[in-house]
Amino acid sequence: MTDWRAAHERVVDNFRTGWDRPDPHAWDELMDPEMRFVQPMLRDGTGPEHWWRESARTLALLPDLRADVLSWAGSGENLFIHIRFTATLAGRPLSWEAVDLLRVTPEGVALFRESFFDSVPVATQVLSRPRSWLRWWRSGVGPFFARRRLLRPPPTHVHGGSS
Template sequence: MADWPSVHQQVVDRFAKGWDRPDPHAWDELLAEDAELVQPLLCSGRGRAVWQEEARRLLRLAPDLRGDVLGWAGHDDVVFIDVRLSATVGGKPLTFRSFDKLLIGPDGCVLRREAFFDPSPVALALLLRPKAWLRAARLLLRR
């Protein structure tokens, strides 16, 4: 039987570490090889490679992207994480919050990640910042 509180803390720590210094492989030890990913504005799919490619594209748009865990809750094999994401896009700051629901195994690997956030403020910021248009088009049109 899993020690779920310890597993939850381990998952949150790994999640936060990835957002502290993001790169396409920052979450490799957290994500199961065949993890299912559901995420607004990014390609959803299955597998660690899907996340790596989406992270690569996202970091091309916002190279200084960082995330701060604001809170979390866990119950058995589910962890909810409230994260504030911040970056410079088109020469101006952009900040938004995401709520991630993670289905985890007893070993702490994420089997499914579902991100919940309102993409409207992000899309509006991209639309109103001409300096970001080319990078945003590369991110959004490859879906």
């Protein structure tokens, strides 16, 4: 019988430790080589290399970014982690909350991460702080709306056959 609670606690501890000292490689022991990422304001993708690029872009924009785990709940392979992000942008505080859904193995390895948060207030804060625009542009995180649309892989359509 799988001890999912132990697996969840291991993942949450690794997740929390990574966000205490974020670096693109802070979560390496947590990630499966084929881990899939779906996240607002960043490019969706697969694998640690993808995460390393996207987190490096985010940290270039928000070098003091941290996240606190507020709560978590798990059931089998599904683990939900409620977090609060904090950072400084153009000399002023920036914060938002998110819920990350992770699909994990019994060994505590993450196979999938989807982050859920309302990106509009975050984007509005960036856009309302002109001192942040150059850093934002150089980071590769923006422009938010065009980047999300243009860099998302084209949808694949499944065409059903007729019988």
